[in-house]
Amino acid sequence: MRVTPSFIQRLNKVSKGHVIADPERLSVYETDGLTAKKQRPGIVVLPETISEVQSVMRLCHSFEVPVVARGAGTGLSGGAMPHEDGVLLGLSKFNRVLSVDTANRTALVQPGVTNLAISEAVRSHGLYYAPDPSSQIACSIGGNVAENSGGVHCLKYGLTVHNVRKLKIVSPSGELYELGGDGLDSPGYDLLALMHGSEGMLGIVVEITVDLLPLPESVCVVLAGFDEVGGAGEAVGEIIAEGILPAGLEMMDNPAIRAAEAFASAGYPVDAAAVLLCELDGNAEEIAAQLIRLKAVLEKNGATTVREAFNEADRQQLWQGRKSAFPAVGRIAPDYFCMDGTIPRRELSGVLTAITNMSKRYGLGVANVFHAGDGNLHPLILYDANDPAQLEKAESFGAEILTLCIEKGGTITGEHGVGVEKLDQMCLQFSEEELSLFHAVKDAFDGKGLLNPGKAVPTLHRCAEFGAMHVHHGETRFPELERF
């Protein structure tokens, strides 16, 4: 079905004053953070209350109109790309922190609240919300649930799924239900976990209870520069082997260091082949003891510069370079593709070398910024979208990186989601039977297939057309052939 005049008339009744149909205003919503993919929505609704969301969903359900939920629109895989014949359900008006429970260390928030706003709202209680995607100033917590977002602190504190206790959800047919509970576990299947990272395919999240942590007594950030990428990669493994579990462990290669330094003046060593940023938190005595061991590991692996920052301003400065790496890279090339593969940490050096070789072969620059502690890579492929040949090359380059990640026993997406961007690579990572099960899961929640159709899980037909072979633990069909 599509957005018909009679549907619009009904929509205007249930969502009075909250409907956008003017083509010019609709184009504001045509893309999310994946700007290479654009689609003007059929119509936009910006509801204000849960019951209004329910009414909109009931209406869409009876008219069989597709619905795409949107938070802040910062997603990087096109998960919130609109449907041309559907409703774009914007949750930006759900922007309040409803309550903070300090005794149980939880906060009840609406889905449109930004990630950073939660931590700001509870800071005066000595608490914070741990997951911190680099877009935290803008991205919404509802979107974080949909994508199961990570961030620089997830090695120690986990992803969104590890920090959410309860969800209130509106079903495709407009029913309101809860998953999770006030306690630490709830009866039945773990649908709370299933909802995380489901990319708006299973339900509309309208309220979220997040767990809060006490602000650490003390925090220290260490910046280490290396002459060789390999040394930095080795150091990552050895820090973990030493029994140190840093709050964050990030790595950047030389192109990323240069871009970030030019953008943020964080004091990074611009001649280094790689830098590691390592954050330790806990009580002061604990950090002092860990710092000695950490520095020994860094030096043993060839760190040429080591800088420590204890006070808030110095720490923020060091993080600023890393957190502004994406916009910084945006300044050195007209466009970039941000990849999101995850690999076992031991493969770091090898995969980075392979990416450098691909970069030469495709004739496109690449800057690497990543969550080294988690093995989550973010190669940024630099290109110019105005040159169709470059766009095509960039897409092939990205696809090749993702295929390599699967071959190394990893995954095509660690935290950005599949969206519309990585549908083809899903055919590589999963077998036909596994994809069929995913479709069956979707069907259990959304029998009419109205929520975010065409995203996250490719149809078997698409995979057949893509001609993909499922890569299983690096066992490709022709292992004897060299793969560049």
Place this chain on the structure above:
Amino acid sequence: MVDSDLIKQLADEVREQSAIARPIDIVGGGSKAFLSSGRLENSYQLALSEHRGVISYEPRELVLRARAGTPLAELNALVDGEGQILAFDPPDYGTSTLGGTVACGLSGPRRPFTGSVRDFVLGIGAITSSGVYHEFGGQVMKNVAGYDVARLMTGAFGTLGVLADVSLKVLPKPEREVTLMQEVTHDNLRSRMRGLRNSGAPLSGLMASQNILYIRLSGTEIGVRAAAADIGGEEVMGDHWALAATQRLPALVSAKQLWRISVSSDNPMHMKDAALVEWGGAVRWLSDPESIPRLESAPSWLFRNEEDGGPLERMPPLPEYVKRLHQRLKKAFDPICIMNPDRMYRGL
């Protein structure tokens, strides 16, 4: 017992039973049979205990992958040797296996501080009712490709498929661990626990039973020493945490019925009459037969039932819409309903 990979044989067995639509009763070490509502008549017993052994363990990667039948005791010993731990503190009822622990979704005393079993599950290999082996998730720390079926199957009591292998995130073993014991009254237990939870101390266990508060601290030598001096109390040795995790503390061991109630940590409910207040307050164990927790607002599990003719449903009831979602998911994974039917809920 020798390690062996029986995946083909297990898949064949499932396929054979699937062809005749015979219910399959999945059995690991058999140590948690008491949690089940009972075995179905005419069911086929699928034994997992010989499908055992570690598939891969790389301490530097913090990832351990093992077959479902591997005993927990073996895994604990293995990671301990590398200075690591299974950070959800899996309760070992003697012959407990990895598969059974994950299928039942059980976590121990560390749960409120480091996370639950599902928090540490990175991936699973499972045989669904068609007899096909699938892999979901993987061996990496972050993976959002496809729905999170690995976590969905954690705690699903085998009703969605046979867990064949599990990949877990492991953590470095704390340099030092100390258990402190303090006397506590019913009246100040709640505020005492709240104070400790919010103190920022490196807690890894917090529980109270019979007017004794048990506090476990984990971390660096120096950090734990500082926190212990701050909190005070008598340092004790012994296996209180393992006993609590398996309901063998004196206040629980002889109870015929044990109810487990999940609440927010600071909830006053049963703070005074619980045999054990566990998980920093988030779980209350009741052994008093006069209690009727089913009628209360918080979810309650009939965890142990040695009474004759007790209630059959062991799990807290599900809200109607959520129940329908369960039934549809069951149908998606197990359309002929042969995987551990009725183990969790009737008809599931």
